[in-house]
Amino acid sequence: METITKTKTGSRRKYPSDITREQFGRIEAELAGARKETRPRSYDLYDVFCAVLYVLREGCRWRSLPHDFPKWQNVYYHFQIWKEPDGSGESLLGRMLRRLVGEQRVKDGRAKQTSMVIADARSVKNADTSEEGDYDAGKKNLGDKDPHSHRHRGAAPRHLR
Numbered sequence: 001m002e003t004i005t006k007t008k009t010g011s012r013r014k015y016p017s018d019i020t021r022e023q024f025g026r027i028e029a030e031l032a033g034a035r036k037e038t039r040p041r042s043y044d045l046y047d048v049f050c051a052v053l054y055v056l057r058e059g060c061r062w063r064s065l066p067h068d069f070p071k072w073q074n075v076y077y078h079f080q081i082w083k084e085p086d087g088s089g090e091s092l093l094g095r096m097l098r099r100l101v102g103e104q105r106v107k108d109g110r111a112k113q114t115s116m117v118i119a120d121a122r123s124v125k126n127a128d129t130s131e132e133g134d135y136d137a138g139k140k141n142l143g144d145k146d147p148h149s150h151r152h153r154g155a156a157p158r159h160l161r
Contacts, residue, residue: 012068017057043070
């Protein structure tokens, strides 16, 4: 059964990535203040924020946003503003998401911030080589700096031999 959520500009389908109006109310002023107010918006900023969350959760392209969200160009415009790092190096979007997650954790009776990190063996194994620039995604060509030197000129690729 499809759930419909009411917005200031109509109604749209409710998605799992949506936050509540109450949660949005706690961050709305900061999000709205990030852009100069040149003319009234023709869309609900709540829908824009939920659309950004949808893209972040689903990993889809901006143009693939469901059509009941505001136009993808409007959503992308706000995302570009919200993702810019401030003087401390953190984005407005990151700060707002951390605030919402922290509030929900406290509400659930947990610490505001997580106290544990999980790293798999592959991440730990590659951590020391990731900044060197020599890691070549398992091609076993660590000593050679030329990324194309592993290719045999004139020879057919192995899968075609």
